[in-house]
Amino acid sequence: MNQQVANRLNSVAVSAYKFMGSVLLALILLGLMSFLAVQGFFLASSSWVTPTILSPTDPNVLALNAQAAQQESERDGLMARRREASDRLQEAERTVATERSFQQRFVVALKGEKRSRDRLAKRLSALRQEYLRAGGEIAESNRAYSGLARTRTNALYGAKLMEREDVLTANHHLAQMAQSNLSLAQETVDLDMRLDTLRRESEGLTAAENGLGRDDAPEGLTTDTLLLEREYTQSVLAMARAEAQRKSLEADVHALDDRIRRFDQLLQVVHGSPYLKALEQNLTVAFVPYENLANARAGTPLYTCALKILWCREVGVVGPVLEGEVSQQHPIRQYHLRGVMVELQLRDAPSAREPLLHLGHPPLML
Structure with a gap:
């Protein structure tokens, strides 16, 4: 009798162990497939942006404002x-x-x-x-x-x-x-x-x-x-x-005019930066790499998705492109991308905190 109970307990333990192993293997396979899917998406897709909320107290805003003042x-x-x-x-x-x-x-x-x-x-x-x-x-x-x-x-x-x-x-x-x-x-x-x-x-x-x-x-x-x-x-x-x-002063005036012209161009670029536009109020913008810029025209719909690429919904549209080049780290990879900032017109404010938004359509809807 005791031997039968022991055998049954062993059988249950083995079954439970096999079940747990299968579940863990399935989770590992699911994670691997998700990782490969995300990596494949970013490898092939050029229809995504990374939103950012700029506030007047942002360090970049304060630093650029100080530079502009100087x-x-x-x-x-x-x-x-x-x-x-x-x-x-x-x-x-x-x-x-x-x-x-x-x-x-x-x-x-x-x-x-x-x-x-x-x-x-x-x-x-x-x-x-x-x-x-x-x-x-x-x-x-x-x-x-x-x-x-x-x-x-x-x-x-x-x-x-x-x-x-x-x-x-x-x-x-x-x-x-x-x-x-x-x-x-x-x-x-x-x-x-x-x-x-x-x-x-x-x-x-x-x-x-x-x-x-x-x-x-x-x-x-x-x-x-x-x-x-x-x-x-x-x-x-x-x-x-x-x-x-008079000749010396004419040369000085021309040299000063050239320097003032260069400062004006520099200040125009600086004042066109989205960081300075955020001095008055919070500004929702998004970083667009140059390779994605063709898909980020004004009025393009924006979508947010669960797990980055699944269960997507529209949250707003792309606004005008802001002048000036910026550099930002890739959302999942450890290198920086060059691109520009665009204003976002969002109906769903919490979506500005998402790691990325999709341009034009959900990523799996081709």
Whole structure:
């Protein structure tokens, strides 16, 4: 009796062991088939995306926001430098225009001064000739009159026909006539000096006009015209410095414009990133590898499935593609994929927490 019970218990134990072994083998086979099915799906399918919920406190969002703020600060610094360089460039251009105008006016004024000196010299020369002619006649008449008056006075005084006082008066008049002859000679000398000064000034102005911008020293320069030429030379040097500064500042402005343009392009890319769009509110997006992008056009239906590929239902549609490339790890494999982010318009909010969503149709519905 005991032997029969023992045999029965052994038979039950063996049956249970065989059943458990079969169940375990079936589970192992089921797991292996599921693994192979999932691997085969990802190997052949290009119709899946991985959803992500971006929040304002996401580390990537905060890091990108800090980077954008830093780049905007650097761009503002470049803009300030550009405005400063532009102001200095305008000042250099005004200096060049002012000095060029001064040089043109200087040449015109120099020619005008020379013409004025020449006209005055001609008038003085004509006056000198007239003065010499009249002075010669006056001097000749004075000499003739003086000789005749002196002879007559001496004769009358010798004949006791003229008093001593009258003789002295006559001699005084003759002395005044001699003084007038000296005054005429002095005036002639003054005219000669003034005429010589005008001629030297005219020659100096001509020499200065012909020597502007040249290294040699033309004949006829005077100290006054040399000082005038120095003012012109200083204007030329100031204009050359302003020209050199203008060219340098133009190059600086162009270089700053290029750097600002590159910053603008970079900031445009950064502000187009989905991470910055999540600063204001939570944003549901999905990573789409480049090989899946053709199937992720706007309006494409989205499906979520149990066990990744079974029991699927529609949960929303694909929204617009967000600019900028991103890199993300493969949902089941240990390598990163390159792709883009797309906005998701989900009717079922919890589906945003799924590891992946399918594009267009359930994965087993071809």
